[in-house]
Amino acid sequence: MSDTPQSISDDARPRLPRGVRLTHNEAQGGWVLLAPERVFKADQVTAEILKRCTGEATVFDIVDDLSKAFADAPRERIHADVVKLLGGLAEKRLLDLG
């Protein structure tokens, strides 16, 4: 199986579909993404990206917003992280690209 992520346009408006949600849980040590019969632990960066997947903001907006929040990280790096994460989730049917 190849690891090439699904290509994602800057205009896509990603959104967590019904049945997939991000939640914070102390006992599990932080952010978790709940999905059909699966649970993914989300690190801080992942959680910050997913919180912005509202179906309204475009990928471009999300990267912009994150660039402001994490001023010391280069924009290209943030863009690459966002696209990689969203592509992986879309492939697992855990994200709508709108």
Place this chain on the structure above:
Amino acid sequence: MSEIRIPAPLGLLAELTHRCPLGCPYCSNPLALEPRKDELSAADWARVFKEAAALGVLQVHLSGGEPASRRDLPEIVAGARDANLYSNLITSAVGLNGAALARLADAGLDHVQVSIQDSEQDSADTIAGYKGAFERKRALAADVVKLGLPLTINVVVHRANISHVVPMVEMALALGASRVEIAHVQYYGWALKNRAALMPSREQVEQAVREVETLRAQHRGHIVIDAVVPDYYARYPKPCVGGWGRRSLNVTPSGKVLPCHAAESIPGLEFWNVREHALADIWLRSPAFNAFRGTEWMAEPCRSCERRDHDFGGCRCQAFLIAGDARQADPVCHLSPHHRLVEQLAAVREDAPYVYRR
């Protein structure tokens, strides 16, 4: 004895009832079913869900039997939502319709898993022992999608249907499922009565594994296919329930808390009940949960095996069933001194009529 760090559980399997309209020959529920009069009330379940969430549980799997046999299912689903748990309904679809499903969705249901016995109507109804089941399942699956809920199709595979993996996945896609589970029969409980009639051959299993690989590549991004190699033909055992008392707990209809749903088949274990103990107490202190935590209980070859923290010695119930001792390695492991017994059992295959569960 070294100290064992007890992690927080992630999932709770809530067996709401043992009642079920189907008669599947591979039913994994215990031989002695719990009667309706002993079932926990919706209020009991709401309390258990709150305690589970406080303990760290994130997802509750509403199962049975057929959970829709409970008239108060919407109230139970609301209890899960109020505890902020992700709720998953595991249903045969018989006993549910679109209107009832809409009430569950309103009550906060997050996901539905519908079991289908085969990709062809006649065969599916024969396996389920229920005429008309196939059409009702397809109709309910369509209702799930119409309501906007995510759908998983679960197909239990065995000798009679294992050659239909391709049409099964195509059926799941056509129904709008985002996930399909190809689950091989696990030989516990009632399924043991039909082992010879259900057991596939190694060639059938290997072909199914190849087909799943092709289907995964073909439908990548459209449907997630979860499938594992069946026990009896594996080289190493499965990390059963993610390790005993590590990730999940199972509450029976009457409130007994088990480390796995077949745990009562192991003699000598003491299970505590949610009617008498707080869930956290049961998780941390009940004798059954502590019986096989960590690695101290293990015998060789598990004790010194490099995989002992990966598969935890496999399934305790299977070790008891086949090797006669729950502390032994799961005999499906090729390193087990009892492994030849598994090979002998897998070689017993006969097309006998199913003994249905009635």
